[in-house]
Structure formats: C-alpha cells, structure tokens
Amino acid sequence: MHCFFHLVHRHERILDETGIEVSDLEAAHYQAIKAIQELRDEDEADEIDWRGWHLEVVDEAGRVLLSIPLDMAQH
Template sequence: MHCFFHLVHLHERILDETGIEVSDLEAAHYQAIKAIQELREEGEADDVDWRGWQLEVADASGRVLFSIPLDAAQH
C-alpha cells in the first residue's frame, strides 16, 4: 500500500507529494514514528514548536489512515 505523510497544523498543510510503499498499517505506523524522529534530529529541535502539529498518514486515495500529534511524541 502506498502511504503519504502530511504535516498538518490548523489551516496549514505540508503535503508529502511522493509517499512510500509499505506492506501494511503497522509498517506505515513504524515509518511515521521514524519520520517524526528524523524531523526532531534536523537542525535545532529545541527551536521548533510542534504544539498543534500532527503527522497524518493517508492512503493513495487521500483517506487519512491515522494521525500522530507531534507534541505528544516529544522526548
């Protein structure tokens, strides 16, 4: 299944135009957690305010499969 990982905050959306192929929903969740970790490692993580942001995982039709609040995933 092809999944897209969009960053969403209120009326702002940063869309993943490429996406990746995953075997199932569990693999998509693993990749979402990995993507959040990579976001935190880029630059100065302490300078980024993730409150209110979510990582939405959507399928090829655009249906949101699940979302993870980025502020809840902070270390």
C-alpha cells in the same frame, strides 16, 4: 499500499507528494514514527514549536489512516 505523510496544523499543510510503499498499516505506523524522530533530530528541531501539529498518514485515495500528534513526546 502506497502512503503519504503530511504535516498538518489547523489551516497549514505540508504535503508529501512522493509517499512510500508499505506492506501494511503497522509498517506505515513504523515509518511515521521514524519520520517524526528524524524531524526531531534535525538541527533546528529544538527551536520549532510542534504544539498542534500532526503527522497524517494517508492512502492514495486521501483517506487518513493514522494521525499522530507531534507534541506528544517532546525531547
């Protein structure tokens, strides 16, 4: 299945227009956690306030499959 990983905060959305192909929901969850870790590993990550932000994994129809809060596991 093809999934997209959008960053969402109240009225702000940063859309993933490319997405990736994954085998199942478990693989999508793994890729989402990996993407969150990559965001946190960036140089400016410590300066960003992730409170209220979510990484939404959506399918091609736009249905939200997962929503992971980015402020759950701060460094």
